[in-house]
Amino acid sequence: MDKFSAFLSFLAFVLLLKQILIVDGISDTTKDDGFMGILGAIVDNSSRIGKEESVAMQIAVEDFFNKNNQRLDLKIRNSQGDPLQAALAARSLINTDQVQAILGPQTWEEVSLVAEIGSKSHIPIMSLADATPVWATELCTFLVQASPNKLKQMEAIAAMVQRWEWHQVTIIYEDKDFSAPAVLSHLSDALQEVGAEISHYLAILPFASSSLSEELQRLKSSQFRVFVVHLSLPVAVELFEKAKIMNMMEKDYVWIIIDPFASLVHSFNASTISSMQGIVGVKSYLPENESHFQDFRYKFRQRFSSEHPEEVNHEPSIFAAEAYDLTWTVALAISKKKQGRQQIISNILQSDVDGLSGKINFTRQTIAPAHTFQIINVIGESYRELGFWSDGRGFSETIGESDTLKSSMNALGQVFWPGGIQGTPKGWSPPxxxxxxxxxxxxxxxxxxxxxxxxxxxxxxxxxxxxxxxxxxxxxxxxxxxxxxxxxxxxxxxxxxxxxxxxxxxxxxxxxxxxxxxxxxxxxxxxxxxxTESGLVMIVPVRSRTREKAWLFVKPFTNAMWILIGATSIYNGFVIWLIERNHCPELKGSISNQVGTLIWLAFSTLFSLNGNKLKSNLSRITMVVWLFMALVITQTYTANLASLLTLPQLEPTVVDVFALQNSNAMVGCAGASYTSKYLEEVLHFRHNNIKNFSRADEYAPALRRREVAALFLDLPLAKVFLAENCKSFTMTGPTYKVGGFGFAFARGSxxxxxxxxxxxxxxxxxxxxxxxxxxxxxxxxMDMDLEDDRLSLSLNPSYFWVLFLFTGGTSSMALAIYIFRAYNSMSMSEHNVSWKLMMAVMKHWGNQRGRFSRKVSDIAQTTPTNSPNATEY
Incomplete structure (x- = not known):
């Protein structure tokens, strides 16, 4: 049992030693089967990004060997974030290790030194910095910007600002961050497109704790509450910890974070996450559901937890995926046999790879920029996904070719804001x-x-x-x-x-x-x-309408009214004359005498012919109606004429602008206003014909002395001027449309x-x-409108059409009855009269026309007037 344990310990030691040698770039190269060369990398192992990049590069080299049976030695150097250390590491990798390409570093300060060393040795330098200047890639032909430009996320921020109706944004950035100018410029442009702006720029000095507290206090005392944070991980963490202590993570505050900080939220410990509750972030999109990424994620978590046990979270971020893709891309470029260093960079720039982070291709030594971002909301122990934003398509709930993207913030989920509120914060506070x-x-x-x-x-x-x-x-x-x-x-x-x-x-x-x-x-x-009302008006002096006094007596009625009165009077006089002519000898006589009598009757009967002189009932009815109409008209005429005699008859001295221009007259305006420019550029007055006044009390004397023929004022000011001088001046001409008076506020207030x-x-x-x-x-x-007075005081027939219709109808009816009865009477005596007329014609055939006419008249007069067939009406 002891021997077996010893064997397992020895085997574990051998495997661990082999792993260490691979990480340090000291792998066995005695066998050249499938060996392609050596690849160098410079990372900052003191940072989370550097740790993730280092592990991802190792996995990429192993996966490339397993798939293609081609081995690439990876030698990783730790720059510790120091540009000088990065430069020394690059020189060592090139001169000592004979690397064929170098991946990294992460900051432009490091890249600038490494690129110079690599270009002299014709070694491709694959920059992982956030931003590399265009001029740098043009000067250094072996420098490639391998980290995607993420500036499009500024447009996503602007879209959120527009949707939530904020207008002022404060941006907090690191003072010595090389990428900050590009971020500030793109964010400012994006905000202007949606009607907002950056109200305040706050540059943070790294590791200046006292300065950070003072700056946050100034932000707290201002009324703006929308903050966009572009800081490195350690500085951002310190910022939010202090902001929470200062109660700046409460209601009405809005915090928006962007990459690289936003893509590292998953790596924070519980204490840091607790100080960031309610923050909204825009992070690079990572297709985590794809099988290729799931396989990488499994390997990454195992290796990362083994190499960096001090980290609380072992999930890979976009930086790990980009480092993996870059390593794989360079390995493919090196894998082509018999290629020199110049050909390696050419192969890299011609790459077309489907990587973990997306499509990998280059244009002019720069990798394609990122166009899709994920919107997150920090809540609880981590964050939740609100949705996505894509360039040209806007916001969406999901990402995919088959998805219908909505260009609306309504596609996103409910946001949990600082202070625990769910309603949209105002983003500002009253002074x-x-x-x-x-x-x-x-x-x-x-x-x-x-x-x-x-x-x-x-x-x-x-x-x-x-x-x-x-x-x-x-x-x-x-x-x-x-x-x-x-x-x-x-x-x-x-x-x-x-x-x-x-x-x-x-x-x-x-x-x-x-x-x-x-x-x-x-x-x-x-x-x-x-x-106030808006408009620019012309004010001119007024004068008496003296040339119209001689004809003032006709002003009570319009011309149409006078013509209708005359026609009605003549018609009524004719009807009465025709009916009464056989009863009144003075209505007979020669034709000229009868015409004159008819006209005289039409205009004098109303005043001289009494009703008891009329013999026919028809003429009496006509006369009664006629008298009633005449009474109404004469009373109206008298009242209206009295009004005209007592009303001041004034008119403006100038009718319109064209009269001023044609007479080359001087015009006046306020000297410190826009009016002078308007008169010259819009109304086309000559510059020498415009007089500017500095005080309001100069206007009236200048108009009275004819120094200016007209004065142009804003309508609200014109009301005040006329309220003081309405007896002598008036407004005339059109009102020119300009803005009224308003209160001015800062743009985006x-x-x-x-x-x-x-x-x-x-x-x-x-x-x-x-x-x-x-x-x-x-x-x-009171202000006077002279033109309306002139038009309204003259009465027209529309006021009296019923009277005219009544009297005309009555006269016409009487005339019709008279003609009908006269016609019947003439029919009954037609035979006797015709026989006598015929005999007279035959007897006096040769006589002159005058004698014949007199005879006809005599015969007609011999007809008995008391005959039943000759009754008069």
């Missing part, structure tokens, strides 16, 4: 008393009714008071917010454009005043909804949506209208 909102207020506003800043002297101290409509609306808006917003006003002596730029420069958090919402200002700030919503409430409930009305109440003068 506190220690850090209130800084709001700039312009002191150069031309109209003090909107904003006025006054100095208040209290002994030796000087303070400022702020009042005006803009200030009142802002305070009313804050009352509608669901939280208390602490702020301080600060005076700003400069143009409105300069004030908005101060927000972009972080000198102010917001600006309140009569600030016009303009497109060019959006590059520096964002605006709330306007709290988390406060902007809440403030805008509150402002809409203030507008909808009438508060803004009441404040504006109170502002103008001190001016006892």
């Amino acid at each position: 506190t008393s220690a850090n209130p909102l800084k709001i700039g207020v312009p002191t150069t506003a031309t109209f003090k009714q909107y904003v006025e800043v006054e100095q208040v002297h209290l002994g030796n101290n000087i303070s400022f008071s702020y009042k005006g409509l803009a200030i009142d609306v802002f305070k009313a808006t804050l009352e509608e917010l669901p939280f208390d917003l602490l702020y301080n006003f600060f005076p700003f002596n400069g143009t409105f454009d300069a004030l908005v730029e101060q927000i972009h420069l972080k000198n102010f958090d917001a600006a309140v005043g009569s600030i016009s919402i303009l497109a060019n200002r959006y590059q520096h700030a964002e605006f709330t909804a306007p709290y 988390q406060l902007l949506p809440s403030v805008t919503q509150a402002m809409l409430k203030v507008s909808e409930n009438g508060t803004v209208r009441d404040l504006e009305k109170n502002m103008l109440a001190s001016q006892k003068c």
Whole structure:
């Protein structure tokens, strides 16, 4: 039994010695069956990534031998994260061990030194650093970027920020990390695409514990709560441990981690995981369900647990898979017989391998970038998968060619946020008393009714008071917010454009005043909804319409009304004349006399012919209806004429912009506003014809003295000006569409949506209208719309069509009855009259036309008037 135990111990010792010799690169090379050469590797065995890479490379060499019966000696050197140690290791591998290629190192600082040594010896250097500059691969033809570029994960972060409606992001990165500039640039661009931005950059010095605490305290005192962490593993772990102690892993905080840290979450111990609860991560996608990976995973766990028992978790990460794939790819390139060093790198760059981490191929000495990432949520003792993000396809629940990917965050599972909440955090907090909102207020506003800043002297101290409509609306808006917003006003002596730029420069958090919402200002700030009407209007002096006084008496009625009155009067007069002509001798006579009598009757009967002179009932009925219509019309005319005589008859001196341009007239505007540029570039006024005013009290005198023919103001300011000067000036011409007045906030401000919503409430409930009305109440003068007065005072037939229809219908009915009765009377006496007419014609055939006419008249008059067939109506 003792001999057997001794034998087993000896066998175990031999196997262990063989394993150690293989790891150290001292394998038996006396047999050259299947031997291809020696492969070198430089890793940092003090880091988790380096440990995983070392084990994965060993497994790859063994698997390659087992599958192809081709042996490759692997010599691994530990750089301990020191660039100088990495350079010495590279020189030793090349000069002493005669390696054919070197895998690693992990950081660019190490790669830069190793690449220089490898290029001189024409040894391929396969960089596993996060990022390698393009210029480096161009200068060093034997340097290959073998670690996939993972910058696409910045777009996944931007997509999450957009979905959860955050606007400001703070990024925390390592001060001396070479990959940080590329990460910052890509994240900034991605956020801008979705309307967000990086509000703060925090550079962390490694192993500076006191500095880290101070920086976290500053972050805590700010209102922004969305943090993107790009740190190495030890620095990130320290960050979250301190953040938990400082209560920064609670409600409303958002922490997003990215590679390489996110891909190492599985390796953390329970203490570290407990300080990271609720964190969301974006890590490289690893197809763990494939059989090839499952086989690798089994081997990896056994070897890793044996070589690194101090590690609490033995699962492989993306870095182990990439190291395995790279080793296999280089082994394939070396396996081709009779190839020189130049051909080896050529074979590597022509590789097309399906690896554990995905497809392996190169373009210009750079491996294809990663396009798919996994979204994770740290909870409990590890993390859970929320879903995936793929470039060009968005978010999805699963990954696969047959899956239908959804470009929506709804495809992801429920997130467990810091503090244990399940609802989406706001990602910001209102300003506190220690850090209130800084709001700039312009002191150069031309109209003090909107904003006025006054100095208040209290002994030796000087303070400022702020009042005006803009200030009142802002305070009313804050009352509608669901939280208390602490702020301080600060005076700003400069143009409105300069004030908005101060927000972009972080000198102010917001600006309140009569600030016009303009497109060019959006590059520096964002605006709330306007709290005033929008538009640019023209103001001109008014003058009396003296040229229309002579014809003022016709203004009560329109031309159509006068024509209808005249036509109706003539028609009614004709009907009465025709019916009454046989009873009134004065209605008879020559044709010209009768026509004149008819016209006179039409316009004078209403005032001179009494009803008792009318003999026929038909004419009496016509006259009654006619008199009623005339009474209504005359009374209306009198009332309307009285109104025209008492109403001031004024008109604008200029009708439109074209009249100003054609007359080459001077126009005025506010000097510190956008209006001057608008007049020149949009309305095409000459630059020399535009006069800028610095004070509001200069407007009215300049218009009265004809220094300018017109004044262009924003509609809200025009109301104030006309409230003070409505007797002399008026608005005319069209309203040009421009932005109204709004409050400016920093781009991406988390406060902007809440403030805008509150402002809409203030507008909808009438508060803004009441404040504006109170502002103008001190001016006892109402605005006048002259054009509407001119059009509305002249009455048209639409007001009287029933009367005209009634009197016209009555007259027409009377005329029809008269004609019908006259026709029947003429039929009964037709025989006698016709015989006498015939005899008269034969007797006086040769007489002149005048004598014949008189005879016809005499015969007609000899007809007995008392005959039953000749009754008059």
